[in-house]
Amino acid sequence: MRKFLFIPHCMRKAPGCPAELDESGNKCVSCGACSIKDIVEEASKRDFKIYIVPGGSLVKKVFADEKITGDDLVIGIACDTELKDMKKNFIKNRFKKSNVVSIKLDKDGCINTGIDLSKVIETLGKY
Numbered sequence: 001m002r003k004f005l006f007i008p009h010c011m012r013k014a015p016g017c018p019a020e021l022d023e024s025g026n027k028c029v030s031c032g033a034c035s036i037k038d039i040v041e042e043a044s045k046r047d048f049k050i051y052i053v054p055g056g057s058l059v060k061k062v063f064a065d066e067k068i069t070g071d072d073l074v075i076g077i078a079c080d081t082e083l084k085d086m087k088k089n090f091i092k093n094r095f096k097k098s099n100v101v102s103i104k105l106d107k108d109g110c111i112n113t114g115i116d117l118s119k120v121i122e123t124l125g126k127y
Helices: 036-045 056-066 080-091 117-125
Strands: 003-008 020-022 025-027 049-053 073-078 100-104
Touching: 003 036, 003 056, 036 049, 036 117, 049 056, 056 080, 073 080, 073 117, 080 100, 100 117
Parallel strands: 003 049, 003 073, 073 100
Antiparallel strands: 020 025, 025 049
């Protein structure tokens, strides 16, 4: 089973995040200004393919490009609105419920959002 982790780019420290955006999302440079660095390190230890994405449209593109199926594990960190949209539009009919894990942001908004790092690490540790 392949494992994918989607992290919202709104968790970046803005302004000033040095991450570069390309066709598959932001590339964290591990500057340590936000918790994305720690999440990426933990997920990498567990062989997750990691995407730091600006929104659902790029998630859909990654699903198509990677040919993600119901046999793959998908963990998404996002605000309530994005999580509902992802489930409604393209996850619910293609995935076993056990293969889709949502982690809701603790601090919402579209910039400098946040999440309890221990919650993410605990979730990743299950896989």
